[in-house]
Amino acid sequence: MNGKLMIVENEAGTRLWMAELLRSNGYEIREASSFHEALRLLDREEIDMVISSVGMPDGSGIELAEVVKKRRPRTRLALMAGDDVEAHAIKGIRSGADFYLTKPFAGVDLLETVQNMAELKPEAARIDIDGARPGWYEFVITSSEDALIRLQSFLNAILKNVLDEERFWDVHFAISELGRNAVEWGNRFDIESVVKLSIGIKDNAVTIKIEDEGDGFDVRQILQTLEATPLPELEEKRMAESKRPGGMGIRIINETADRLIFNKEGNMVLMQFFAGD
Amino acid sequence: MEPLSFQRLAEGVRDNTLLPSLPAAVLAAQRLVNNPESSINQIASLLEADPSMTLKLLKVANSAYYGMRRRIDSIVTALIVLGLRTTNQLLQTVGIISAFSGRVEPDFLQDLTSRSVLVAMACSVIADVAGSRFNGVEYTAGLLHDMGHAAIHVIAPEHAGLLKEMGDPFTMGCEKEQALIGADHCQVGKLLAEAWGLPDIVAECMATHHRSLDGDKKLTIPGLVRFAVYLTPCLAREEPGETAHVPLPEGHFASVLSLDDILHAVKDRLDEVGEIKDLLIS
Numbered sequence A: 001m002n003g004k005l006m007i008v009e010n011e012a013g014t015r016l017w018m019a020e021l022l023r024s025n026g027y028e029i030r031e032a033s034s035f036h037e038a039l040r041l042l043d044r045e046e047i048d049m050v051i052s053s054v055g056m057p058d059g060s061g062i063e064l065a066e067v068v069k070k071r072r073p074r075t076r077l078a079l080m081a082g083d084d085v086e087a088h089a090i091k092g093i094r095s096g097a098d099f100y101l102t103k104p105f106a107g108v109d110l111l112e113t114v115q116n117m118a119e120l121k122p123e124a125a126r127i128d129i130d131g132a133r134p135g136w137y138e139f140v141i142t143s144s145e146d147a148l149i150r151l152q153s154f155l156n157a158i159l160k161n162v163l164d165e166e167r168f169w170d171v172h173f174a175i176s177e178l179g180r181n182a183v184e185w186g187n188r189f190d191i192e193s194v195v196k197l198s199i200g201i202k203d204n205a206v207t208i209k210i211e212d213e214g215d216g217f218d219v220r221q222i223l224q225t226l227e228a229t230p231l232p233e234l235e236e237k238r239m240a241e242s243k244r245p246g247g248m249g250i251r252i253i254n255e256t257a258d259r260l261i262f263n264k265e266g267n268m269v270l271m272q273f274f275a276g277d
Numbered sequence B: 001m002e003p004l005s006f007q008r009l010a011e012g013v014r015d016n017t018l019l020p021s022l023p024a025a026v027l028a029a030q031r032l033v034n035n036p037e038s039s040i041n042q043i044a045s046l047l048e049a050d051p052s053m054t055l056k057l058l059k060v061a062n063s064a065y066y067g068m069r070r071r072i073d074s075i076v077t078a079l080i081v082l083g084l085r086t087t088n089q090l091l092q093t094v095g096i097i098s099a100f101s102g103r104v105e106p107d108f109l110q111d112l113t114s115r116s117v118l119v120a121m122a123c124s125v126i127a128d129v130a131g132s133r134f135n136g137v138e139y140t141a142g143l144l145h146d147m148g149h150a151a152i153h154v155i156a157p158e159h160a161g162l163l164k165e166m167g168d169p170f171t172m173g174c175e176k177e178q179a180l181i182g183a184d185h186c187q188v189g190k191l192l193a194e195a196w197g198l199p200d201i202v203a204e205c206m207a208t209h210h211r212s213l214d215g216d217k218k219l220t221i222p223g224l225v226r227f228a229v230y231l232t233p234c235l236a237r238e239e240p241g242e243t244a245h246v247p248l249p250e251g252h253f254a255s256v257l258s259l260d261d262i263l264h265a266v267k268d269r270l271d272e273v274g275e276i277k278d279l280l281i282s
């Protein structure tokens, strides 16, 4: 049921650890220790999912992604690499890879990525790169949580490269929260519509713009209500109304972001985070 | 009045005391924005070094169209709000306005830039609707297509004055221009393009934008500019809708597209651009 998954990793220790963890979680595992071994395995067997290291002595995971997606588009593929090269993430998206796992990662991250791969509906999770300059990227994604999760896996590599861990989680949370807002409330899960997400990284500041195609919402009213209510009280109130703590997301971002600006329509948000002091 | 000879035109466009050059700062910025290797750091630093450019980008990013509630006060946030494509288009528009301002009458410049931005926007919207990507060259071509008019004003103001007396210089057509002053703005535009060292494809658009649409079976940049120019009267009207009066030759690339869609898409863009243009010209 869980499908056949191939791990492509030249570093034996990592590969064995991954294989063991995934096997114990019910996946059927194939191991390849090089780019070429991966190609041979792909020729011989039907593989449902691939998780491949980007940098290997005899070829790159990005190249492998291109081959896999061309030969058998239904095969899911995740790349794994360090956070040191911003370009890897962008090339990864262009290669058609589905997810990106930033090294080093914990077992739980690996399991989550593999699960995301298994559950992915690719037709509802398109990512287009509208513009790309070092430090400045413009993405257009399908209005779906899948697309957002996919994009975030690639963005994480870029963000981890410039932010310390605490700040990284602030930004990650903000993108998840406001990205989901755009998908759910802005575009109402209509996969015909898109969410535009731009990110700029200059010096020590990360600037993010998220824009949906919806009619927007009254941001001022929300922020005023939120600011008038202390967080714990707000949490209780939302629980009592059995609402998901959505408004709290904005409230938290309002506190962690250095700048939070909405447009008048309430369908575009701009956030800025400064890295450290 | 003597007819405008080719020699006088050719000397005129080459005389750099007469005709402006494209502002170096804008050219550099455009080159930087167009280069996929340029980082946001480099782009922002270059723009920040030009206070008037910075001010203009901030003005537009803070404009009612973008509708930001709090002030955007840094060039990086302005760039992210505007996006790569719009930034590039703004730089070009600012460039062409500042090239001619002070050299031709403000009213004329305003008319010319309004029309040019309209055509440029139409080109980029139609290219989108048709699913073609020309990497922004279509905007440049649309923006510059009629600059021959401006060049005539600078090189031969008395001839330009005569044209103005005899009707609307933008709609009178090349034949009437030829008959009146011995030259037309398409010819002059081509010379200008050569003097400015513009790409051949842009020069071609400046020279051929009033030709017939008959040969435009496939979507090309010159064909796109011709089509956008052809649509200008509809675009300038308040209500689009009525498309019956824009007949197209058989097999024209746009006959498979919905003219209504195109006109509405362009109108939408123009609502934003109208305001942006005012901000830039002021």
Ligand SMILES: [Fe+2]
Binding pocket: B145, B146, B185, B209, B210
């Ligand atoms: Fe013209």
